[in-house]
Amino acid sequence: MNLTDATQAAHAVRDALDTPVTELSLAELLELLGQMQQLRNVLDACEAHILAHVTATEVRLAEDGTVEEIHHRVGHSELDAPELAAPRLGVSVHVAATRLTRALDLLTRTPALLDEVAAGRLDGYRAGVILDETCDAPAPVAAAVAAELLARAQRAGGWVDPAGPLRRRTLAVLGRLAPDVLAARAKNEHARRGLTRHVESATLDRWEG
Secondary structure, eight states, rough: OHHHHHHHHHHHHHHHHTTTGGHHHHHHHHHHHHHHHHHHHHHHHHHHHHHHHHTTTEEEEESSSSSEEEEOOOOOTTTTHHHHHHHHHHHHHHHHHHHHHHHHHHHHHHHHHHHHHTTTOOOOHHHHHHOOOOOOSSSHHHHHHHHHHHHHOOOOOOOSHHHHHHHHHHHHHHHHHOHHHHHHHHHHHHHTTTTTEEEETTTTTEEEE
16 A cells, blocks of 8 residues: 555645635635545544554564564554554554544444544534444444444434534433433442542641542
8 A cells, every 4th residue: 555645645735725725715615624524534444444443453573583574454453553543543552542542433332433534524522522432332232232323324314513512412312212321321420439548748648539
């Protein structure tokens, strides 16, 4: 796979905008902004596919001293994948691990959402909102929630809800399709209630509730 041509095309778009952009109307600027976001969405989907294959690749040292790569099915997760991906993404290992997990969830739990991202219609952030709210649901339930949200987006002519309303809508659909998931979540959260005391210094305590 060679992305050199795509990279050069992206630079060409940037160079072409340097002067003409000052001559565009507000409507044209907003249209251009929407097109750039669609391109970013497509790149998010490509990244998810690549990350899923990165974390599915196991590196072993063979008996003869050579390095052997074993490509497992998508869904397999190697522990060192975040450390390998982090410097390429320019993020911390923790952030890389989060992005790897979301990539796997998109591919294995809610592939319909990944199709929307790949088509440029849904951004990775809002797809992540849906994944966050269905992370403790069984995979078929997560897929059913995504399907209902997708059907609504199609009726509305697109993903019109920003992140906050989309989160609430996702919870509403999840509560209707799988109320036991939300009940278990509430029970777990109630069990974690309490006050925790941390000693900051000889004269200062910090309490968290």
